[in-house]
Amino acid sequence: MREIDARAVTEAVGRLSIEACCVLPEDVRRAISAAAAAETWPGAREILGDIGENIALSARACVPLCQDTGLTTVFLELGQDAHITGGGLYDAVQEGVRRGYTEGYLRKSVVRDPISRVNTGDNTPATVYTDIVPGDALRVTVCPKGAGSENMSRLGMLTPAMGLEGVKAFVLDTVRGAGGNPCPPTVVGVGLGGSFDSAPLLAKKALLRSLDAPHPDPFYAALEDELLTALNRSGIGPQGFGGRTTALRVLINAAPTHIAMLPVAVCISCHAARHASAVL
Amino acid sequence: MATISITAPFDEKTARSLRAGDRVLLSGTVYTARDAAHRRICEALDRGEAPPFDLTDAVIYYVGPAPARPGAVIGSAGPTTSYRMDAYAPRLMEHGLRGMIGKGPRSDAVAEAMARYGAVYFAATGGAGALLARCVTASEPVAWPDLGSEAVRRLTVKDLPLTVALDTEGRDLYRLGPAAYLASL
Numbered sequence: 001m002r003e004i005d006a007r008a009v010t011e012a013v014g015r016l017s018i019e020a021c022c023v024l025p026e027d028v029r030r031a032i033s034a035a036a037a038a039e040t041w042p043g044a045r046e047i048l049g050d051i052g053e054n055i056a057l058s059a060r061a062c063v064p065l066c067q068d069t070g071l072t073t074v075f076l077e078l079g080q081d082a083h084i085t086g087g088g089l090y091d092a093v094q095e096g097v098r099r100g101y102t103e104g105y106l107r108k109s110v111v112r113d114p115i116s117r118v119n120t121g122d123n124t125p126a127t128v129y130t131d132i133v134p135g136d137a138l139r140v141t142v143c144p145k146g147a148g149s150e151n152m153s154r155l156g157m158l159t160p161a162m163g164l165e166g167v168k169a170f171v172l173d174t175v176r177g178a179g180g181n182p183c184p185p186t187v188v189g190v191g192l193g194g195s196f197d198s199a200p201l202l203a204k205k206a207l208l209r210s211l212d213a214p215h216p217d218p219f220y221a222a223l224e225d226e227l228l229t230a231l232n233r234s235g236i237g238p239q240g241f242g243g244r245t246t247a248l249r250v251l252i253n254a255a256p257t258h259i260a261m262l263p264v265a266v267c268i269s270c271h272a273a274r275h276a277s278a279v280l
Numbered sequence: 281m282a283t284i285s286i287t288a289p290f291d292e293k294t295a296r297s298l299r300a301g302d303r304v305l306l307s308g309t310v311y312t313a314r315d316a317a318h319r320r321i322c323e324a325l326d327r328g329e330a331p332p333f334d335l336t337d338a339v340i341y342y343v344g345p346a347p348a349r350p351g352a353v354i355g356s357a358g359p360t361t362s363y364r365m366d367a368y369a370p371r372l373m374e375h376g377l378r379g380m381i382g383k384g385p386r387s388d389a390v391a392e393a394m395a396r397y398g399a400v401y402f403a404a405t406g407g408a409g410a411l412l413a414r415c416v417t418a419s420e421p422v423a424w425p426d427l428g429s430e431a432v433r434r435l436t437v438k439d440l441p442l443t444v445a446l447d448t449e450g451r452d453l454y455r456l457g458p459a460a461y462l463a464s465l
Binding site for chain 2: 041043044047050051053054057058061062063064065066067068069105106107108109117119121147148151179180181182183234235236237239240241242243244270271272
């Protein structure tokens with residue numbers, strides 16, 4: 001049994017909150033640069049240039065890429081041979097978000113109740129998901145996600161008869177329907193299978209995958225490419241003002257489901273596809 | 281495409297002269313307001329009270345900035361998605377609002393109010409908050425500090441880069457732009 005100090009968890013979550021909001025992952029930066037090089041529509045090229053300049057400025061000045069530093073989701077992969085000491089694990093995570101958002105001058109965007117809507121003032125509570133995994137380490141991933149793209153995300157409870165064609169239509173309709181709202185070019189996470197509650201989580205977790213690596217299953221790798229090609233023929237373009245670059249990547253996360261169900265969740269991320277991880 | 285320099289506040293004639301797709305560099309005074317502030321402005325109007333700033337010829341920027349680092353005027357300050365303000369915008373235009381800055385398409389009701397009252401809708405690049413913050417030269421609180429980042433602030437901006445997304449004659453760049461791109465293929 002390995003011991004991990006709760007204070008180290010707090011420190012890591014605080015640091016990763018700031019890093020995620022100010023420094024875009026390298027694979028996302030590369031995807032935006034590649035999209036800018038492949039874009040032919042002049043207005044679209046200009047917007048992608050501005051986005052690239054914003055990315056560089058944010059990292060240099062440690063200023064958030066976007067003022068919407070999001071609702072914070074924290075994914076924990078806790079080794080079953082690890083033991084958290086010196087405090088509660090979830091308390092440590094929330095304290096890390098509180099510190100990171102305060103010390104990093106990040107925006108506090110959380111309201112305590114969806115109807116009375118009073119701001120909590122420190123961006124807590126974060127949403128925390130924990131997977132118990134083999135080993136004795138704790139992997140922490142901080143994923144701040146803004147409302148512009150989250151509000152355009154959708155869940156469809158399709159029937160098995162709707163099949164692959166139904167899935168494709170749902171994904172394409174969701175992204176086309178979102179138009180310029182979610183700050184395209186987007187990264188599109190698709191959760192396929194599971195249940196009413198797990199499909200959206202599959203979709204959000206898909207957004208954590210590297211944009212560089214193809215899906216390990218050749219069928220889904222081909223489907224990701226097919227959907228991306230279709231989206232980039234929609235004409236929506238950067239910011240919705242026209243162009244080739246509507247999406248940077250489609251990432252599918254499939255899971256077993258019920259004989260009578262075909263859930264499909266589409267979690268859209270803006271071009272600031274932010275996340276940062278550390279292993280304790 | 282020529283770039284047009286405008287100073288806010290501006291009059292109806294200026295608003296009506298702009299065309300969807302025009303590039304604008306906006307300087308002058310704009311007010312920040314988003315969901316919660318719009319709701320409170322409309323509630324004030326319902327009670328027959330004056331809103332916290334004069335809406336006549338005013339420009340509202342749909343933004344909830346990040347906190348300023350020490351020595352900075354403002355934190356990251358890009359546009360939020362505008363459709364959430366569609367329910368309130370016509371009411372504000374009725375009371376003189378001349379310009380809105382945000383991102384994303386607007387409703388038909390907003391387009392109709394813009395045509396009727398002579399108001400214009402600009403888009404700023406969403407997700408480029410660090411870049412846009414450099415155009416803000418002053419920021420002061422105006423109302424409702426309890427709303428935090430959603431409080432109303434008066435911003436002084438210099439050459440804020442904008443695109444006319446929807447004009448007073450209903451031309452909508454969110455429809456025209458993608459259509460023009462697809463027609464070019």
